[in-house]
Amino acid sequence: MYNLLFLWKNKTKKGVMMKENKVSKLFERFLAQDTIFKDKRALQVQYTPENIPHRDEQIEQIAKIMAPCLRMEKPSNLFLYGKTGTGKTLAVTHTTNNIAKIAKKREIPLAVLYLNCKLKKIADTEYRIIAQITRELGREIPPTGLPTDEVYRVFFNLLEERKQLLILVLDEIDQLVKKIGDEILYNLTRINTELKNSQVSIIGISNDLSFTNNLDPRVKSSLSEEEIVFPPYNALQLQDILKERIGLAFIEGVLEEGVVEKCAAYAAREHGDARRALELMRVAGEIAQREEEKKIRIFHIDKAEEKIEKEKMLDIILYQPKQFQAALYSIITLHQNKRSDKLISTGEIYELYKNICGKINLRMLTQRRVSDIIQELDMLGIINAQVISKGRYGRTREISLSLQDNLIPKVIEILKKDLDI
DNA sequence: GTCAATTCACATGAAAGAGACCACGGTCTAGTG
């Protein structure tokens, strides 16, 4: 896409005829080129494969726990732990899909709802979650305007009149609780005692293993009646997964020797994240294709790794609010000015930030807020901030930039453009 | 030299406000028969 745009910009200057010829040639060449992909979807995140290697045990456990719902008995609430890309979501959707299929065949009134709590604007507050669930059950709820208990009531009545079993899958539930507390979980677990005709069973999925520790004990005990831990994949298991998907995604024989191994090794280094392995493979394939190579070579994996890192970072920065960008800009400026490895303090950043706000006509925030913004930038992995005490000379965050050096000019460019400097 | 008190420069928490968005019900207005 980027290349195309670039081409277009150049050609418009020289004349329309030229442009048409060049571009259409490019497209024709694109079509004539042998593609190395058979079905790219197999490498995408949403893809649900038939076969899930190395997760039989977990799937079986989930299935056993869920099975009672086919007899209209409420299954235990279930809790799944595991790092990102360990197949939690996949295992759950796989089993719930099967259950739903059987339930449909036998005409058992069972509904499975999957909700990712991290999705902004959809399921990241109590109101939105209940509203979303109710919507999925087929009753329209306005996005705002109603009191939360009103939505609860609608949800409650709907369930009661439907007389059905509801399995509620809450993905990334730790994020939710971190943000709005565990009240909603308490309400959801308690709702069973009030429902006469229906039952709700909750499957919580969390990336954070220590997550239940900060839960209200009542919620904790009722929510995690059953727990399953998903261990990270090791490199060999990742290879199996990759091979399986590669067979679907690529035409046979386009992979150079050792590519799979390298890809798996890279992903295994990052706590065995299968999602990452697949992404790496896909991007490597795209790069190879763009370079009009007939094979994916090992160095394509390296390139893909670099590209993913870079684009992720730039994307994050690009979509930050102006205030964040202003704060980041002052951090980068300070970083550049210092040159030596001196660390930057909150006070310095705030001073420069005020300055910049004045220049570009941006509303100035209080130090309290900027302090939070710095912390959030840290969470995003753009900077590295550590609280330290310098004794008599107070207490601050010591901040350093954790962007790769070759990214910095690009970031500055983006920030300047966005902030109009 | 030792030890507790002090002090700095913020960090961190809690609560509340501003402003955007929205639903709902009541009132007003203009068009219709």
Added chain:
DNA sequence: CTAGACCGTGGTCTCTTTCATGTGAATTGACGA
């Protein structure tokens, strides 16, 4: 008489501000050896 415009009230949500409290070690200064 009725449909639609318009308004006020009350709700959520996000981003901020305000006020209050917390923190950890360098420094200070009193004290005793």
